[in-house]
Amino acid sequence: MGVKIGDLVFKRDLMKGELTGKVIGMDAYNILYQFVSSIRTPEGFPLTDSKGNVVSHLKGIFSRTASLISDGIRPVYLFDGKPHELKKGTLELRRERKEKAMLDWEKALEEGDLQTARTKAQQTSRLTDTMIEDAKHLLDIMGVPWVQSPGEGEAQASHMASKGDVYGASSQDLDSILFGCPRLIRNLAVTGRRKLPNRREWVNVQPEMIELERTLSELGLSREQMIDLGILIGTDFNEGVKGIGPKRALSFIREYGTLEKVVKEKRIPLLEWEKVREIFLRPNVTDDYRIEYGEIDREKVIGFLVDQREFGITGVERTLDQLGGPKKEVPQLSLDAFF
Numbered sequence: 001m002g003v004k005i006g007d008l009v010f011k012r013d014l015m016k017g018e019l020t021g022k023v024i025g026m027d028a029y030n031i032l033y034q035f036v037s038s039i040r041t042p043e044g045f046p047l048t049d050s051k052g053n054v055v056s057h058l059k060g061i062f063s064r065t066a067s068l069i070s071d072g073i074r075p076v077y078l079f080d081g082k083p084h085e086l087k088k089g090t091l092e093l094r095r096e097r098k099e100k101a102m103l104d105w106e107k108a109l110e111e112g113d114l115q116t117a118r119t120k121a122q123q124t125s126r127l128t129d130t131m132i133e134d135a136k137h138l139l140d141i142m143g144v145p146w147v148q149s150p151g152e153g154e155a156q157a158s159h160m161a162s163k164g165d166v167y168g169a170s171s172q173d174l175d176s177i178l179f180g181c182p183r184l185i186r187n188l189a190v191t192g193r194r195k196l197p198n199r200r201e202w203v204n205v206q207p208e209m210i211e212l213e214r215t216l217s218e219l220g221l222s223r224e225q226m227i228d229l230g231i232l233i234g235t236d237f238n239e240g241v242k243g244i245g246p247k248r249a250l251s252f253i254r255e256y257g258t259l260e261k262v263v264k265e266k267r268i269p270l271l272e273w274e275k276v277r278e279i280f281l282r283p284n285v286t287d288d289y290r291i292e293y294g295e296i297d298r299e300k301v302i303g304f305l306v307d308q309r310e311f312g313i314t315g316v317e318r319t320l321d322q323l324g325g326p327k328k329e330v331p332q333l334s335l336d337a338f339f
Contacts, residue, residue, distance in 0.1 A: 003173075003174050003175055003177075003178060003230040003233060003234070003235045003236075004174075004233055004234070004245075004246065005174050005177065005229070005230060005233065005246055006174060007246050007247075008215070008219060008229075008246050008247075008250060009174065009177060009210045009215045010210065010211060010214045010215045010218045011186075011208045011209065011210045012208060012209055012211075013206050013207070013208050013209075014185070014206070014207040014208060014209050017071075017072070018209075019071070019072070019073050019167070019185070019188075019207075020071065020072035020073070021072055021074070022073060022074065022167035022168070023074045023075075023076060023165070023166045023167055023291060024068075024073055024074065024075055024076070024166060024167060024168055024169070024170050024185065024188070025076055025078050025156070025157030025158075025160050025161060025166040025168070025169045025170065026075050026076065026077045026078065026157070026169075026170045026171075026188075026189070027078060027153050027154045027157055027169065027170060027171035027172075027173070027176075028077040028078055028079045028080070028135070028146065028153055029079065029080045029127065029153055030153070030154070030171045030172055030173060031060075031061065031064070031077075031170075031189045032057045032060070032061065032127055032131070032132075032135060033125055033127065034060070034172070034189060035056055035057045035059065035060025035061060035064075036054065036056050036057050036060075036125040036126070036127065036131075037122040037123075037125040038056075038060070038122065039056035039057075039059055039060055040056065040118060040121060040122065042114055042118060043109060043114060043117055043118065043121075044105055044109075044114075044117045044118040044119075044120065044121025044122070045121065046125075047059060049308075049309050049310040050310060053130070053134075053309060054128075054131055055309050055310075055311070057127070057131055057134075057135055058134055058135065058138055058305065058309060058311075059311070061135055061138065061139070062138060062142075062305065062316075062319070063319070064189050065139070065142060065144055066319050066323050068188070069323065070322075070323070073188075074293065075144060075170075076144070076145045076146065076147065076160075076166060076291050077135075077139060077144065077145075077146040077147070078146070078147050078149055078153040078154070078156045078157045078160075078169075079132065079136070079146060079147070079148050079149060079153055080149060080151070080152060080153040081148060081149045081150040081151050081152075081153075081284070082150065082151065083151075083152075084151065084152075084237060084279055084284070086237040086238065086272065086275060086276060086279065087236050087237055089239065090236045090237070097123065098123065098124050098125075098126070101120045101121075101123035101124045102120075102124050104116070104120040105117055105120035105121045105123075105124060108120055134309075137304065138301075138304065138305070141296070141297045141300040141301050141304060142296050142297075142301065143293055143294030143295050143296050143297070144293070145290070145291050145292055145293060147160075147286075147289040147291075149284075149285060149286065150284050150285065150286055151283055151284030151285060152175070152179075152283065152284070154169060154171050154173060154175055154176045154179060154181075155175075155179045155283035155284065155285055156283075156285045156286070157169035157170075157171070157176065157181065158176045158179035158180055158181035158283075159179070159180075159283065159285040160289075161181050161182055161183060162180055162181070162182060165291060166291070167183065168181065168182065168183030168184065168185050168209070169181045169183070169184055169185065170184075170185045170186075170188040170189065171184065171185075171186070172186055172187075174210070175235065175236065175280075177210065177212055177215065177226065178226060178227050178230045178235070178280045179280055179283055180212065180223060180280075181212060182211070182212050182213065183209060183210070183211055183212070184209070184210040184211075184212075185207060185208070185209055185210075186207070186208050186209075186210065187205045187206060187207045187208055188207050219250065220254065221250075221253065221254075224258075224277075224281070225253050225257070225258070227277055227280045227281065228253055228258060228259035228262070228277070229246075229249045229250055229253045230249075230280075231259060231270070231273050231276050231277060232244050232249035232252065232253070232259065232262065232268075232270070233245065233246055233249050235276060235280075237275075237276045237279055238270075238271070238272065238273065238276045241268050241269075241270055244268075252266065259273060259277070296320065296323060298320050301316065301320060302316060302317070302320070
C-alpha cells in the first residue's frame with residue numbers, strides 16, 4: 001500500500017545506463033509479491049512444482065536479478081523483519097481483502113470468467129516462510145547479498161542509502177521517502193508492459209527516480225514536515241484523516257508548519273501520530289551487515305531450480321551460460337526463455 005504522495009514527489013525517468021555500477025537496495029518483499037502476483041496460470045494459480053511448492057517468485061527473482069546484473073546493476077535485497085505493532089490494522093485490512101478476493105476468484109472460476117479469475121487471484125498473493133527461505137537460498141547460490149532487517153525492509157534500504165552503502169532503494173511504495181531515502185527508484189523490477197488494473201489496457205513502464213532533496217525543495221518542506229504530511233494522508237501505520245488528501249495535507253502543513261499545530265488548530269482526531277512520526281524518524285534498522293558479492297555456483301543453481309523445483313533445464317542453463325562469472329563483471333544475457 002504505502003503512503004499516497006505520488007502526485008507530490010518530484011520524479012524523472014532514468015536514462016539508459018544511469019545505474020550501471022551502482023549498488024541498489026531492493027525491497028525484497030515488495031518485489032517478491034509482484035512476482036507471486038504476476039507470474040500465474042491463465043486461471044490465476046501461482047506456478048508450482050509437483051510437490052506443490054510455489055515457484056513463481058523464484059522464476060521472477062532469478063530472471064530479474066540476472067537482468068539487473070546484465071545491465072551492470074549490483075542488487076542487494078532487504079528482507080522485512082517483525083512488523084511494527086501499529087501496522088496491525090494495515091495487515092488485518094490486507095487479510096480481509098485477500099479473503100474476499102479468494103471468494104471472488106472461486107466464483108469467477110465457476111462461471112468460466114478467466115479474465116476476472118486471474119485478476120482476483122492476483123489479489124490473494126501471499127508469501128510463506130518457505131518461499132522466503134527459498135528466495136534467500138537462491139540469492140546465496142547466485143552470489144547476490146541480502147540483509148535481514150529487524151523491521152521494514154524499505155526502512156533498512158533507506159538507512160543504507162542514507163549512509164552511502166547503497167546508491168538508492170528500489171521499491172514501488174513511497175514510504176522510503178518518509179524514511180529518508182535520498183534516491184527512490186521505482187519500476188526497476190517491473191520494467192516493460194504492464195496491464196492496468198481492471199482494464200483491458202497495457203502501458204509501457206519505465207524506471208524512474210524520485211530524489212528526496214529535490215522533492216523537499218520543490219514543495220518547500222523539511223523532511224519532518226514531509227513525514228507529517230504523510231501521516232495526515234495515511235501510512236501503513238495509521239489510517240490518516242478522512243477527507244484529507246495530498247493537496248489538502250500539503251496546504252495544512254505549509255500553513256501551520258507542524259502536525260502538532262494542524263491537529264490543534266483544525267481539531268483533527270488523529271490518534272498516535274507521535275508514534276508514527278517516530279517510526280519514520282527513528283526506524284528499526286541494523287548496521288550489522290556486509291555487502292559482498294560472490295560467484296554464481298552453477299551446479300547448486302541447477303540442483304536447486306532444476307532438480308528440486310523442477311525448472312526447465314534449457315532456460316536455466318542458457319541464463320547461466322550467459323551470466324557466469326563474478327558479479328563484478330557485467331555479463332550480457334537474454335531472458336526470453338523465462339517470459
